[in-house]
Amino acid sequence: MVSLMCLSLQVMQAQVDKHDVRRGNRDFRKEEYREADIDYRKALVKDSTSVAANYNLANTLYRQGDMEQSKKALERIKESAPATEVAADYYFNIGDVALALQDWQGAVDAFEQSLLINPGDLQAKENYIYARKKLQDQQNQQNQDQNQDQNQDQNQDQNQDQNDQNDDQ
Numbered sequence: 447m448v449s450l451m452c453l454s455l456q457v458m459q460a461q462v463d464k465h466d467v468r469r470g471n472r473d474f475r476k477e478e479y480r481e482a483d484i485d486y487r488k489a490l491v492k493d494s495t496s497v498a499a500n501y502n503l504a505n506t507l508y509r510q511g512d513m514e515q516s517k518k519a520l521e522r523i524k525e526s527a528p529a530t531e532v533a534a535d536y537y538f539n540i541g542d543v544a545l546a547l548q549d550w551q552g553a554v555d556a557f558e559q560s561l562l563i564n565p566g567d568l569q570a571k572e573n574y575i576y577a578r579k580k581l582q583d584q585q586n587q588q589n590q591d592q593n594q595d596q597n598q599d600q601n602q603d604q605n606q607d608q609n610d611q612n613d614d615q
Contacts, residue, residue, distance in 0.1 A: 464489075464498075466485050466486070466488045466489035466492070466499070467485070467486065467489045467496070467498050467499050467502060469485045470482040470483075470484075470485030470486040470489065470499075470502055470503075470506070471502065473485055474502065474505070474506060474509075477509075479506050479509050479510050480510075482502070482506045483503065483506045483507065483510070486499045486500075486502050486503035486506060487503065490503065494522075495523075495526070497523050497526050497527050497530055497532070500519050500520070500522050500523045500527075501519075501520070501523060501527060501532060501535075501536065501539075503519045504516045504517075504519035504520045504539060504543075505539065507519060508539070508542065508543060508546075513543050513546045513547050514547075516539075516543050517540075517543045517547070520536065520539060520540055520543065523536070528559075533563050534560045534563040534564035534567065534570075535560075537556045537557070537559040537560035537563065538556070538557065538560040538567070538569075538570050538573075540552070540556035540559075541553045541556035541557040541560060541570070541573055541574075541577065542573070544556055544577070545573065545576075545577060548580075550577050550578075550580045550581035550584055551581055553573070553574075553577035553580075553581075554574065554577045554578050554581055557570050557571075557573050557574035557577060558574060560574075561574060
């Protein structure tokens with residue numbers, strides 16, 4: 447009897463969690479992101495491992511421009527989300543957040559994972575190409591900066607050698 451009560455309590459809690467998530471989804475569709483944020487957080491108080499609540503909270507935070515918190519919400523489900531039906535979307539959103547934070551390598555990796563799951567996603571392809579280009583640009587800039595630093599060091603060494611030779615004469 448006690449186990450039956452515990453089981454029914456868990457079912458009720460899961461229903462409440464889904465109720466809050468559904469309410470958050472309605473608010474999100476109406477672009478009432480603050481209200482959706484509150485609804486998803488209520489669901490997370492009841493079930494902190496809820497993939498739907500964390501995933502939707504991350505989307506809401508992204509829409510509100512809070513990339514760091516969106517990233518944290520996605521990180522909370524990094525173990526479970528890839529095994530769900532939202533796996534491609536999960537990686538896509540990770541990539542979007544990485545783009546917003548100018549983490550080009552993270553964006554490339556995330557969009558690549560999204561495309562492995564859903565190769566027909568044109569938006570993911572475009573974002574992957576964009577992130578890859580930005581990563582290449584960043585790497586090229588770093589190489590140029592390194593070469594410039596090396597050239598400056600060599601010029602300073604040559605100037606120092608010349609000054610030393612002039613002092614010797």
